[in-house]
Amino acid sequence: MKQFLIALTLFATSALAQTADDLARLRAADVVILGEVHDNPTHHDMQAQIVQDVAPAALVIEMLGQEDADALAADPAAFAERWAQTGWPDFQMYLPIFQAHDGPIIGAAVPREVARATYADGVAAHFQGDAAAYGLNDPLPDDQYTQRVELQFQAHCEAMPREMMGGMIDVQRLRDATLAAGVVQAFADTGGPVVVITGNGHARKDWGVPSYLARVAPELRVISVGQGEDGVPPEGGFDVVLDAPAPDRPDPCAQFK
Template identity: 60%
Template sequence: MKLYPFLFPLLVPMAAHSMDAGPSADDLALLATADVVIIGETHDNPAHHEVQAQIVAALQPAGLVLEMLAPEHVSVLTKDVQGFSEAWEEAGWPDYEMYLPIFTASNAEIFGAAVPRDVARASYTEGVAAHFDGDVALFGLDQPLPRDQQEQRLDLQFFAHCEAMPRVALGGMIEVQRLRDAMLAKVAIDALEHVGKPVVVITGNGHARTDWGVPATLQQAHTDIIVKSIGQAEDGNAPEGTFDLVYDAPSVDRPDPCETFK
């Protein structure tokens, strides 16, 4: 079985908060004011996907962007939504049945924003600016991150990799994260231009954070785009970063990801 780091939540201690299990009518009204709504998740938590499907059903977006879906697979998916599970799971993502209700909750046009693995690998060693398929300057990829943000990101990667890799060797992971943020932002803008608003983006919590994830990248590119972002917690432990809304769900039983480093 292949193990991919993006399937596991970051192993960073967090404080408990009181959060709702899902959106209220007021929350949905707030989200309806946005051009782009970004809904984070822990990938293997089915309750997070139920919330995503609920919001998609309520908003009935014009476009639906997914981190998990390769652009070349969109036509295959749309021709046979029910039968796409094998291709989905071959890509290493959790059970397709958790995601299926998101696809069937609306008639949104679907857009894939997955970064090919060979491109991600090249970005790890050569940097994001060399491999982003878009306007590097528009998304701020021609500039280094602020020092304090770079240090915070290194800390998060260090914890996410169970403190088993040298912290100084994890800079490439940050480049890949920036690449994925920029690709999601680029595809969200393409969707807005192609089908109109609202556009919903389905992605991991790390990409949904407003302080440096996809929302910040979108704002870097187009300050007039109205973005709302949702993080999803487990057992009251809020995901790292800032969000417009945060919902909570029970955690799921999962293997200890640090076992792979022992």
Template identity: 55%
Template sequence: MIRYFFPLFFAPTALAAGGVFDDADVVFLGELHDNPGHHVRQAEYVAELGPTALVFEMLTQAQADLVTPELIADETALETALGWDESGWPDFAMYYPIFAAAPDAAYFGAAVPRDAARQAMSDGVGTAFRGDATVFGLLDPLPETQQAAREALQLAAHCDAMPQEMLPVMVDIQRLRDAELAYSAVQAFEAYGGPVVVITGNGHARKDWGAPVYLMAAAPALTLAALGQGEGDAPPSGVFDVITWSNPVYRGDPCEAFR
């Protein structure tokens, strides 16, 4: 059964979340990928929680299998071993403190490789998922309002340049990413117990339609909690147990190239 909590709100420097995170088997720590403040807070929570395992949206399982305490002790060596420079994710220096906060934890990766994404696009998400798509609810149709909202978000994220017929496919890929995060979290908990911490974007951490939905479908006995991180005075979209804010990052106009 999911434990529901009233959201807690903290200033950028606050950390303690009462028993919300302490009582959870799985804790989702959301982020905006390029916001340094969000990663600082994630590292602080990881150090406080002492997780048995960490699940990273940014890593494949093959990459996660490379992580050892000895490698974590050397930031440059870890970055090189993970091939971070070629990954497309923001500066590794922002993520390294998260690893350093839990050198003895087990590491799991939930990234969807490109070949799996292509398979999902051509043959359906169930064929590309590592787990049982039925058990995780990946094949369940979304409510119409949610489907429409998610397609609108995909269109906006692609600067209104995505063909309409591709929008349902893009939503399916995001659902596959959600389910993969849930799958890795379940695997981590079954192998090591809790707490398991999941490092991922706000969109995947939200409890109303992100990875927690798929985790609860497959493992309803687990308890979970989720952090969403906003910028300035703008909260993240979605449902979270705890919401915090950091200073905003200037990103310019990401759609300028389409004009």
């Protein structure tokens, strides 16, 4: 516990509460959504520490489908080769998170073929649940849609027309709703608490997983944690914001320059 408090003191930049209050809120929550920048090892170290302290009944992860998640839960250390085939960053960064958890792992990934089909069919057609309850039949508000188009445009290095961003937004909505549905099912099965491991974009409160949980399970106490880099917080609103140095990484847009 002392180590965790020291680490949280080092990395916490939230102006919303004192460190001890943040820790108490995490431990009291029904759902803790832990955002990350996927290739930042310090973010994963913090996630592992929080998982150890919260001791969730279930872990919901963005990275894998359920078959792979079951294999991971059965023997995390033996999963490295299978993980390498997924295209996610180095498994050794994620392994301490899974080793800190003793319980089921819920795989909430959207399969690639489903994501591709969403471009043609729309988000509601491929959601494995009540699309209306999750708001997937409804168009986004104009201001949100415009903002998300610009974010996707920038994220893709301004190398694709803005007109192509709508399909990517639909895929993002499908992933957010699928993660939220995984949380709802995990809580129903275990009674919680549930911890979610995902990117900052899915953890944001304004339109990420927390917004879907507010629609379909408003009784759950949800805490969202965002992790920034080099003093720059992630966008979208979080209950707790942590910070860590950015790792050395190549310019992802260099190939387009």
